[in-house]
Amino acid sequence: MTTDPVDSGTGVSPAQDSQICNTLQHIWRLEAAVQTPAHSALGNLLSYASTVPLAPGTLVRVPLGRREVLGVVWACAQRTDDEDARDLKAVAGALDALPPLNDGWRELVAFAARYYQRSLGEVALAALPPQLRDLTSQQLARRLKRRATTEGRPTATATAAATDTDTSTSTSTGPTILSAEQAAALTRFEAESGPFLLFGSTGSGKTEVYLRAVAALLARDDTAQALIMVPEINLTPQLEARVRDRFEARFGAGAVVSLHSGMTNPQRLASWLAAHAGQARIVLGTRMAVFASMPSLRLIVVDEEHDPSYKQQEGARYSARDLAVWRGQREGAKVILGSATPSLESWHHSRPAEGVDPGGRYVRLAMPGRIGDGALPTVRGVDMNLQPPKTVLSGALLDAIGQRIARGEQSMVFLNRRGYAPVLACADCGWKSECPHCSAYRVFHKIDRTLRCHHCGFTERVPRACPACGNPDIAPVGRGTERLEEHLAELFATVKRPDGSAVHIARIDADSTRKQGALAQQLAQVHSGEVDVLVGTQMIAKGHDFRRVTLVAAVNPDGALFSSDFRAPERLFSLLMQSAGRAGRDANYLAAQGSTAEMWIQTHHGGHPLFQALRRHDYPAFARQQLDERRAAGMPPFAFQALVRADARTQQAAQDFLHAANAAADALPQAAQVMRYPAVPLAIQRVANVERAQMLVESASRVALQRFLADWQPLLHALRREPVGKGVIRWLIDVDPHSI
Numbered sequence: 001m002t003t004d005p006v007d008s009g010t011g012v013s014p015a016q017d018s019q020i021c022n023t024l025q026h027i028w029r030l031e032a033a034v035q036t037p038a039h040s041a042l043g044n045l046l047s048y049a050s051t052v053p054l055a056p057g058t059l060v061r062v063p064l065g066r067r068e069v070l071g072v073v074w075a076c077a078q079r080t081d082d083e084d085a086r087d088l089k090a091v092a093g094a095l096d097a098l099p100p101l102n103d104g105w106r107e108l109v110a111f112a113a114r115y116y117q118r119s120l121g122e123v124a125l126a127a128l129p130p131q132l133r134d135l136t137s138q139q140l141a142r143r144l145k146r147r148a149t150t151e152g153r154p155t156a157t158a159t160a161a162a163t164d165t166d167t168s169t170s171t172s173t174g175p176t177i178l179s180a181e182q183a184a185a186l187t188r189f190e191a192e193s194g195p196f197l198l199f200g201s202t203g204s205g206k207t208e209v210y211l212r213a214v215a216a217l218l219a220r221d222d223t224a225q226a227l228i229m230v231p232e233i234n235l236t237p238q239l240e241a242r243v244r245d246r247f248e249a250r251f252g253a254g255a256v257v258s259l260h261s262g263m264t265n266p267q268r269l270a271s272w273l274a275a276h277a278g279q280a281r282i283v284l285g286t287r288m289a290v291f292a293s294m295p296s297l298r299l300i301v302v303d304e305e306h307d308p309s310y311k312q313q314e315g316a317r318y319s320a321r322d323l324a325v326w327r328g329q330r331e332g333a334k335v336i337l338g339s340a341t342p343s344l345e346s347w348h349h350s351r352p353a354e355g356v357d358p359g360g361r362y363v364r365l366a367m368p369g370r371i372g373d374g375a376l377p378t379v380r381g382v383d384m385n386l387q388p389p390k391t392v393l394s395g396a397l398l399d400a401i402g403q404r405i406a407r408g409e410q411s412m413v414f415l416n417r418r419g420y421a422p423v424l425a426c427a428d429c430g431w432k433s434e435c436p437h438c439s440a441y442r443v444f445h446k447i448d449r450t451l452r453c454h455h456c457g458f459t460e461r462v463p464r465a466c467p468a469c470g471n472p473d474i475a476p477v478g479r480g481t482e483r484l485e486e487h488l489a490e491l492f493a494t495v496k497r498p499d500g501s502a503v504h505i506a507r508i509d510a511d512s513t514r515k516q517g518a519l520a521q522q523l524a525q526v527h528s529g530e531v532d533v534l535v536g537t538q539m540i541a542k543g544h545d546f547r548r549v550t551l552v553a554a555v556n557p558d559g560a561l562f563s564s565d566f567r568a569p570e571r572l573f574s575l576l577m578q579s580a581g582r583a584g585r586d587a588n589y590l591a592a593q594g595s596t597a598e599m600w601i602q603t604h605h606g607g608h609p610l611f612q613a614l615r616r617h618d619y620p621a622f623a624r625q626q627l628d629e630r631r632a633a634g635m636p637p638f639a640f641q642a643l644v645r646a647d648a649r650t651q652q653a654a655q656d657f658l659h660a661a662n663a664a665a666d667a668l669p670q671a672a673q674v675m676r677y678p679a680v681p682l683a684i685q686r687v688a689n690v691e692r693a694q695m696l697v698e699s700a701s702r703v704a705l706q707r708f709l710a711d712w713q714p715l716l717h718a719l720r721r722e723p724v725g726k727g728v729i730r731w732l733i734d735v736d737p738h739s740i
């Protein structure tokens with residue numbers, strides 16, 4: 001790639017710019033991906049003129065309107081004589097200190113844009129670290145130079161880490177010997193090409209399998225890179241420590257980098273540059289990391305592949321898991337998806353051949369046992385129909401928790417609702433704490449005496465008396481984690497721990513962890529054994545390797561059984577299995593305590609097949625039952641779906657737009673292959689004074705649905721400019737939506 005000194009700076013003013021354009025006879029025409037305003041009429045790529053050829057994947061700064069923005073060169077061709085030079089604006093500068101983004105990366109971005117029905121520029125720019133947008137080519141060059149001087153040399157921290165790890169492995173734990181199941185999984189992983197679904201119980205040692213696979217790869221290939229994706233890094237700081245511990249000693253302090261939204265922009269840029277340069281051998285990140293530029297990517301791990309957080313919920317609504325599989329295939333990287341409760345999609349794709357069915361295209365690797373032959377917890381159902389009315393915690397459950405406290409063991413009580421109470425109500429006049437801006441109740445938070453809307457954030461002090469009738473006796477209805485924490489503290493106020501000290505009840509949820517570092521501190525308290533009973537939302541259900549927890553309880557899981565969303569049972573089952581997986585993880589500890597691991601479920605519907613399967617830890621049975629239902633009803637994974645959503649000031653306007661969109665789709669060639677459902681309001685219809693409606697489209701053919709959406713999109717853009725689109729604030733397409 002050549003560099004023209006005139007063109008590489010970014011300090012060129014628009015006036016100088018056009019001068020250069022006229023005098024220097026630009027002979028190259030570039031197509032660049034830039035971030036255009038959402039729903040603008042601009043196409044996917046914009047054309048610019050350049051005096052030098054620039055390789056596809058080169059980052060450039062280009063004029064857009066009156067601004068200068070970052071772009072990615074997509075194509076570059078010599079201009080022909082008959083092209084009019086004056087209609088093209090000149091590139092303002094190339095960030096050519098940076099090697100171009102490779103074909104694999106560009107194809108991934110192009111695929112994601114196409115598949116999720118967004119503009120190429122939007123997806124490409126969102127996939128780059130935000131700070132790149134603000135750097136001039138000189139600033140970037142300086143940064144790269146600084147990086148280059150520190151590269152290669154093991155730093156002081158790397159050497160220190162090496163010694164630390166050496167001593168810790170030789171003195172305390174010793175090298176890990178793989179279980180027979182782990183060894184078998186790894187052998188098949190090495191022999192076959194995948195994609196793999198590692199179906200392993202909670203505590204079966206899936207992480208160890210990932211790390212071994214990565215270690216083997218890095219050992220045999222000096223440049224290879226691996227991407228490890230996790231749902232939410234903040235929730236599992238242990239994992240990051242474990243990865244660094246394992247690899248930094250051997251490959252240097254820069255060998256492992258993280259990529260997630262909790263990092264500052266400079267940190268993200270540094271990680272990204274290290275990955276792009278090939279210097280970082282392992283990228284550990286959340287869904288955004290699927291777009292990391294990794295020139296030698298050879299392995300992708302998607303841990304807890306079923307987790308809803310892999311689906312982006314704004315902008316391009318991509319599934320990082322699905323893109324990981326696509327990217328792995330395209331770039332020749334092996335892909336491992338891991339879970340104890342796989343998504344029904346992945347489960348179906350990994351089904352074995354049977355009769356005329358050739359089976360799915362994924363390879364299923366099963367690890368049913370727990371490390372150290374630990375048993376999965378015994379599941380105990382409490383029939384809430386037999387309890388006195390208004391029982392929160394059954395007597396039997398309280399006894400069981402009390403016994404754990406007496407033995408110095410820990411319990412976790414799980415309730416998926418934060419705050420003190422979901423509603424505050426007046427018994428006299430029927431007033432309820434509705435949010436004036438949303439079709440939802442505001443939640444009562446006792447700690448700061450507020451009513452808070454969890455949808456729009458609207459917050460007020462709790463009124464002293466009923467705002468409607470003046471009755472001073474307004475009362476909380478139902479309960480959230482705050483109230484449960486308070487309740488447990490009262491119940492165990494007089495109980496003592498084995499050392500004579502008072503019982504410690506703690507709570508972890510989005511409210512308790514708002515402050516920087518609060519979560520890590522609270523988790524540390526649980527790990528250290530300070531906490532006897534931990535109350536929390538799903539934040540405590542995922543991933544944590546608590547060694548002394550022997551009892552987990554779900555106190556009110558019934559809500560999700562009757563949700564209108566067909567994925568609700570799948571989510572509930574995996575959440576409960578995950579929660580159960582927190583109990584009894586240390587078989588030696590259980591044996592030493594003479595204790596057993598238990599998962600308690602309080603339910604009014606103990607006979608429900610979901611709980612039946614849970615009792616036996618039988619994910620396959622649950623999956624079979626769900627897949628049978630889905631097959632019969634023609635739902636995913638046996639059909640493909642997309643949602644079109646419209647937001648407007650009135651529900652009527654939102655639905656009118658969707659009706660018009662529906663009518664416009666009649667003429668599309670794929671219309672006969674795509675089922676269109678009527679527009680309906682969202683479950684929470686109004687948020688922040690915006691009315692929301694959606695329309696589901698579905699097809700047995702993914703290709704037909706894709707073609708249909710691609711043809712439909714321009715019609716939707718056009719409708720927006722017609723009278724029926726005037727009232728619409730925004731609209732969007734969600735491909736493979738997660739919640740319906």
Ligand code: ADP
Binds near residue numbers: 202203205
């Ligand atoms: P999962 O991710 O499947 O829930 P982990 O990978 O977290 O399970 O493993 C559970 C626990 O077992 C961890 O503490 C881990 O260090 C330990 N472990 C994993 N593999 C082995 C092994 N082969 N020998 C001993 N301990 C192991």
Ligand code: ZN
Binds near residue numbers: 427428431467471
């Ligand atoms: Zn009242």
Ligand code: ZN
Binds near residue numbers: 454688
């Ligand atoms: Zn609100």
